[in-house]
Amino acid sequence: MPQFFTNTSLPPSMYEGPLGGIVPAYADLLCQQGYTHQSAHLQLRFLADLSHWLDRQRFSIADITKALLRRYLRSRHHRFHPRREDASILKRLLHLLHTKGLLQDKVPPSINSPRQCVEDDFDRYLSQERGLSMAARVNYRPFIQRFLLEQFGAQPIQFVHLRAKDVIRFVQNHAHKLSPKRAGLMVSALRSFFRYLRHRGDITTDLAACVPGIANWQFSSLPKFLQPHQVQQVLNQYDRQTAKGRRDYAILLLLARLGLRACEIVALTLDDIHWQVGEITIRGKGGRLAQLPLPPDVGKALATYLQKDRPTCSTRRLFIRLKAPRRGFANSIAISTIVARALKQAGIDSPHTGAHLFRHTLATQMLRQGASLAEIAQLLRHQSFNTTTLYAKVDLATLQTLAQPWPGGVQ
Secondary structure, three states: OOOOOOOOOOOHHHHOOOOHHHHHHHHHHHHHOOOOHHHHHHHHHHHHHHHHHHHHOOOOHHHOOHHHHHHHHHHHHHHOOOOOHHHHHHHHHHHHHHHOOOOOOOOOOOOOOHHHHHHHHHHHHHHHOOOOOHHHHHHHHHHHHHHHHHHHOOOOOOHHHOOHHHHHHHHHHHHOOOOHHHHHHHHHHHHHHHHHHHHHOOOOOOHHHHOOOOOOOOOOOOOOOOOHHHHHHHHHOOOOOOHHHHHHHHHHHHHHHHOOOHHHHHHOEHHHEEOOOOEEEEEOHHHOEEEEEOOHHHHHHHHHHHHHOOOOOOOOEOOEOOOOOOOEOOOOHHHHHHHHHHHHHOOOOOOOOOOHHHHHHHHHHHHHOOOOHHHHHHHHOOOOHHHHHHHHHOOHHHHHHHOOOOOOOOO
8 A cells, every 4th residue: 555655755843742653653544544645744744733732741642631632622723723624633543542552541532522422322322232233323323413413503412401392393393304214213213312311311301202203104105216217317327437426326226226225335345245156245124134136237337346446445345435534434324415416417306315216116117027026025125015015006007907897887
């Protein structure tokens, strides 16, 4: 892997102070995460400033704590304009120091915002205490992020002040913007979150019981879908001469050909593609694993993306952000955003722009081509057959061919 800097390409001042010895390792880390030379140089200058400040204050690496780093930031922001990247640089440094064994903390210290700390702790609770799969946790997180942001904003988080009316108002403000299924997911996420807060002792009121339910009659509406020519129209609009175009094209093919959920695409890793047997492993709801055949066009698109565009980085995630830091998508919203952008660029005006649109489309196309509901259920990995029967009423033309004349009716 190419390195940004050699020991002779940086000024001697970069290596002064308690953090001087960590500079090469930090530079290598920035290279691995895909930062540009300019961005890396700015971060190393920040690191040198911190090292000089520690030296003037007579601190060593062993003295570094969250409180000390906040003190440094206050001092720095009197001299330089604050930047959004400042906290991220310090967070990356802390984890590097911990990895190198230079800090004695059993858990790497974090300088995340209080809201991020709550989100991370809730995620650990869902995983360790509740046993939820990564896919479920990825789906829960955006709702909790939105709730915390709307309730507290930049103010200190004080859960003791939460009231039932706050919870009800949040659900009422957002439920009508979501599909019944997504609204139900929001309700589940909030109920789990309030149980977690009560488990932790942050609240004494059972706010989980205050979250209003969402009516979700399974057959109240038809699933929305695209016509075959519209699917091809979306795929054709990608510029596959660019890295972004090739990556997003591969993602759309997975949605269109296999009907994957957005969270399942986020969770895909390099180890999930079995090239020799032409299969792909999917991590579905509840942590269930499934093996699906890898269609030739999907395999070709993935191979092209991996060979030409996926950067070398530490994560095993299949799909990686285009900008540094190089890592997998944070949640399924990224996939839905890619879908919405693709529909807009293809000139398709659809009231539904989420990734599930392609899942519904695939099921509808299979039904029209003569597939049985059992075959559709197997491909989409429905745990309940009732979920699949929703598609039985989609194709009116097919149903009309099966309809018998009404006895004595008008001819």
